[in-house]
């Protein structure tokens with residue numbers, strides 16, 4: 001009441017107060033909204049640029065982010081003990097391969113690897129940048145048994161993620177990866193497992209974009225098992241639907257992310273194996289049902305396919321010529337198998353190993369680049 005009285009008595013002051021109030025409540029709020037939109041747009045633009053660079057025509061991503069347990073398995077397969085120096089040496093072979101930047105757009109590193117250096121003292125991040133390759137980082141803490149859901153997994157790593165992302169960004173990473181694992185089997189996957197993993201993927205992706213890192217969203221439905229291609233299709237579709245719903249709920253900017261899915265195939269132990277054309281058709285049909293066109297690219301994992309199978313399937317999908325996204329690879333095993341085989345831990349075979357990597361990568365590059373040229377010509 002007191003305020004009303006004094007306002008009536010001093011009309012000028014009232015108008016000024018009102019103007020001030022208006023400014024405080026509306027104008028500043030407007031300004032804040034405008035500012036936020038501007039910053040968000042700027043960030044989205046940068047994220048979009050990196051995402052598009054990662055799926056540049058003819059190039060794909062090398063997944064070299066095997067955790068300590070997984071790299072141990074890979075090195076053991078060639079009788080090399082998995083100690084820090086051997087892991088470093090192996091990754092140095094990959095990253096210093098001359099011309100790798102012609103077919104590799106980005107490399108996903110592991111926490112240990114992003115901190116390592118070449119023998120001549122250059123950080124791996126620096127070496128990759130010199131090759132024109134974008135450094136990335138795996139940030140999940142692995143898929144662990146899901147409590148109360150026998151046979152199913154949930155990916156951990158959200159606690160403290162915001163701080164870890166800030167550190168990785170400072171170390172030079174420009175994109176990140178989080179892998180969720182969905183298993184097909186008797187009575188699984190459950191809706192709870194799919195949705196919990198989708199929610200974690202979306203929370204991870206939102207945090208990445210906040211930290212100026214492009215999230216690679218990887219919901220992997222495993223190919224292990226006897227399931228048919230139809231069952232694989234159904235579970236992949238359900239999983240992707242749940243993932244994109246969660247991404248939408250968490251306001252993830254689709255233009256600033258990449259999807260890393262499995263291809264839709266027959267389970268590894270299914271007696272009836274689908275042909276290359278069937279796999280390409282089923283995978284593209286499944287993705288088209290669920291993945292918005294705003295996503296700049298889809299980079300497939302190889303998931304245990306041989307290098308030849310993975311390449312044939314990707315090539316056949318690109319031949320279908322029917323999708324709004326760039327289709328490329330983010331292979332681990334399907335790119336590295338020939339390198340490990342050629343190297344065998346022998347320092348005298350480093351050049352052979354690098355040649356094997358170059359041969360494997362440039363073969364993939366030729367197929368993808370040829371496809372891009374044809375697409376450009378046919379408009």
Ligand code: 13P
Pocket residue numbers: 063179218301302303304330331332333334
């Ligand atoms: P694979 O291509 O060996 O499946 O590895 C890709 C990957 O990054 C899995 O997370």
